[in-house]
Amino acid sequence: MVKIIAQWFGLGRIKYAPGTFGSLGALPICYILILFPYFISQIFEYEYWKMFWIIFIVIELKLLILGYYSIGKFTVIVGVKDHKSIVIDEVIGQVISFAILFFLTISRFPSQYQDFISLPVFFYIFFISFFFFRIFDIFKPFGIRWLDKNIDGTTGVIIDDIAAGIIAGIISSILYRYFILNS
Incomplete structure (x- = not known):
């Protein structure tokens, strides 16, 4: 089970670009x-954006717990600190990047969030966040490389992806608002 989670259901075992496939995971x-906050907000009459952040925190905490546990155990098994097949950290970072972009996008149109949960808009927003997350995860600018090189253990494996996700989410949000929403 540790291997399945660390390699995110086999995506980390893909020979070429496992991190990219892990992010797609x-x-x-x-x-x-x-989607889940939409249904909850309809049933219980909560505001969508509040439910979005509650669900995000729950999902991200579960991913962090699973990631921390599985990476720690898997690292011992393979004997390598950040084995290339470990991709749950990419999943964690990608979810952060997407959540920031999605929230900052819909916050501009809070009464129209139903339009933003359609599949075409979802894929569009997902792939913008995906593109920027991969750039920041691969090239590691803005201190991300320092985190990757200087923080040891499982925390070091995960922290650079969290930082890449936060920075990618913020920058993609700024660019999305400036170039897409204002056009």
Whole structure:
């Protein structure tokens, strides 16, 4: 089970670009992240954006717990700190990047969030966040490389992806608002 989670259901075993495929493995989680709060908000009459953040925190905490446990155990098994097949950290970072972009996008149109949960808009927003997350995860600018190189253990494996997700989410949100929503 540790291997399955660390390699995110086999995506980390893909020979070429396992991190990219691991990031794509976050796609169903991200769709659940936007859909589940919609249903909850309809049933219990909560505001969508409040439910979105509650669900995001729950999902992200579960991913962090699973990731921390599975990476720690898997690292001992393979004997390598950040084995290339470990991709749950990419899933964690990608979900963060998507959540920030999605929230900052819909916050501009809070009464129209139903339009943003359609599949075409979801895929569009997901792939914008995916593109920027992969850039920041691969090239590791803005201190991300320092985190990757200087923090040891499981925390070091995960923290650079969290930072890449936060920065990618913020920058993609700014660019999305400036170039897409204002056009």
